[in-house]
Amino acid sequence: MSSAVVKHATCTGCGCACDDIEVHTDGARVTRAVNACTLGETWFRDHPADSGEPAARIDGKPAPLADAIALAAEMLHAADLPLIYDHGYSTCEAQREAVALAETVGGVIDSYTSRCHGPSFVATQLVGKVSCTLGEVKNRADFLLYWGCNPAETHPRHTSRYALHPAGKFTPRGRRDRTMVLVDVEETATAKEADQFFRIREGTDFEALSAMVALVKGQAVDERRVAETGFTVEQLRLLLERMKAARFGVMFFGLGLAATRGGHGNVGAAYRLAMELNAFTKFVALPMRQHGNLVGSDMVLRWTTGYPFGVSLSRGYPRYNPGEFTMADLLARGDIDAALVLGSNAATDFANVPTIEIGPKLTPMQSGAVPRVQIATAATGVSAGGTVCRMDDLPMPLRPTLTSPHPIDEAVLKRILAEVRKKPAWYPMRSEAQIA
Numbered sequence: 252m253s254s255a256v257v258k259h260a261t262c263t264g265c266g267c268a269c270d271d272i273e274v275h276t277d278g279a280r281v282t283r284a285v286n287a288c289t290l291g292e293t294w295f296r297d298h299p300a301d302s303g304e305p306a307a308r309i310d311g312k313p314a315p316l317a318d319a320i321a322l323a324a325e326m327l328h329a330a331d332l333p334l335i336y337d338h339g340y341s342t343c344e345a346q347r348e349a350v351a352l353a354e355t356v357g358g359v360i361d362s363y364t365s366r367c368h369g370p371s372f373v374a375t376q377l378v379g380k381v382s383c384t385l386g387e388v389k390n391r392a393d394f395l396l397y398w399g400c401n402p403a404e405t406h407p408r409h410t411s412r413y414a415l416h417p418a419g420k421f422t423p424r425g426r427r428d429r430t431m432v433l434v435d436v437e438e439t440a441t442a443k444e445a446d447q448f449f450r451i452r453e454g455t456d457f458e459a460l461s462a463m464v465a466l467v468k469g470q471a472v473d474e475r476r477v478a479e480t481g482f483t484v485e486q487l488r489l490l491l492e493r494m495k496a497a498r499f500g501v502m503f504f505g506l507g508l509a510a511t512r513g514g515h516g517n518v519g520a521a522y523r524l525a526m527e528l529n530a531f532t533k534f535v536a537l538p539m540r541q542h543g544n545l546v547g548s549d550m551v552l553r554w555t556t557g558y559p560f561g562v563s564l565s566r567g568y569p570r571y572n573p574g575e576f577t578m579a580d581l582l583a584r585g586d587i588d589a590a591l592v593l594g595s596n597a598a599t600d601f602a603n604v605p606t607i608e609i610g611p612k613l614t615p616m617q618s619g620a621v622p623r624v625q626i627a628t629a630a631t632g633v634s635a636g637g638t639v640c641r642m643d644d645l646p647m648p649l650r651p652t653l654t655s656p657h658p659i660d661e662a663v664l665k666r667i668l669a670e671v672r673k674k675p676a677w678y679p680m681r682s683e684a685q686i687a
């Protein structure tokens with residue numbers, strides 16, 4: 252095994268997708284990841300070239316890869332309503348194959364987005380949004396409002412690389428040119444970096460943000476109602492004055508807004524506030540996306556089907572309905588009779604459904620049940636190349652540093668798709684002559 256150094260590698264440990272990592276390897280595993288935070292370093296070190304997994308398992312026993320692929324294709328083809336579910340750690344190229352597979356078997360495709368920032372998409376569809384890239388944040392933003400998120404623990408380099416600390420074109424003194432405010436239900440590690448911290452009462456984000464929208468528009472608000480959020484009207488007014496005085500303001504919101512009760516309403520109010528502030532200054536709102544390439548999954552689904560998650564292709568054309576075509580709801584109703592999971596099963600239990608698992612770590616489910624088919628693949632970003640999307644939707648190329656004995660997700664999905672296409676189509680396919 253020979254050692255190597257790869258510069259400008261992209262970390263997929265979180266949605267920041269930092270692309271300035273210098274990765275040192277001994278040929279078998281990553282020994283150092285310079286510039287990476289502890290989360291990123293752990294991500295690289297946790298994925299050696301050879302995970303020690305067999306090529307595949309069928310019913311928990313090692314099996315040839317070709318047999319596993321044939322059985323996976325048979326399961327998906329025979330199912331009445333198969334689900335393709337993506338945990339958000341595959342490349343965009345693999346996710347594109349997953350959509351093609353879902354379409355070919357007439358199934359449903361969903362991702363972990365339905366369990367985290369799905370409501371943020373619903374809010375976008377209802378309200379719209381004003382957005383920007385992290386490069387613009389770095390170069391222009393002089394006011395940062397973090398709401399319902401704790402980047403110090405979930406996105407450790409977010410403030411140092413993109414938002415609060417770096418010197419930008421219009422913020423040459425870095426931290427000294429910026430103001431940071433944190434709103435959360437508890438004083439987290441991120442509060443140490445903030446100029447001002449507000450503790451909001453749990454479950455009142457919509458009320459607080461709606462009051463801010465009203466105040467920006469010069470409308471009256473009920474002081475007693477505002478007090479229920481933990482803010483006073485005066486505090487909201489002063490906060491709004493600071494926001495309006497910014498040259499370029501950014502609100503970053505997390506799962507504290509999106510994944511709590513009325514998430515789409517909370518995020519919709521945040522987007523509405525950012526929009527209203529544009530009557531005074533430039534202001535944007537961005538979700539703090541987590542999993543390495545969950546944004547890529549949304550992007551691929553959007554450009555192939557028109558919808559970001561929870562898409563049914565069971566009628567041969569895309570239908571979108573969160574709450575109906577989303578994984579948790581499909582499982583709760585017992586609607587699906589086969590599942591292909593991209594990424595670890597450990598996070599979600601498909602125990603009552605014949606399951607195919609594709610990923611670098613083959614794990615039993617939470618219940619201890621073993622997926623029917625498991626196929627080991629190379630780890631995205633460590634030993635598998637391709638493209639991922641950063642939390643601001645920007646595509647980032649990967650620079651793999653190790654060589655895995657296992658195939659990449661994309662190759663496995665392509666082989667399953669090829670096997671499925673050898674079988675009779677589930678609906679009358681158009682002939683080549685008709686397409687021409």
Ligand code: SF4
Binds near residue numbers: 264286287292
């Ligand atoms: S902040 Fe996220 S992407 Fe950047 S090094 Fe840390 S884990 Fe990796």
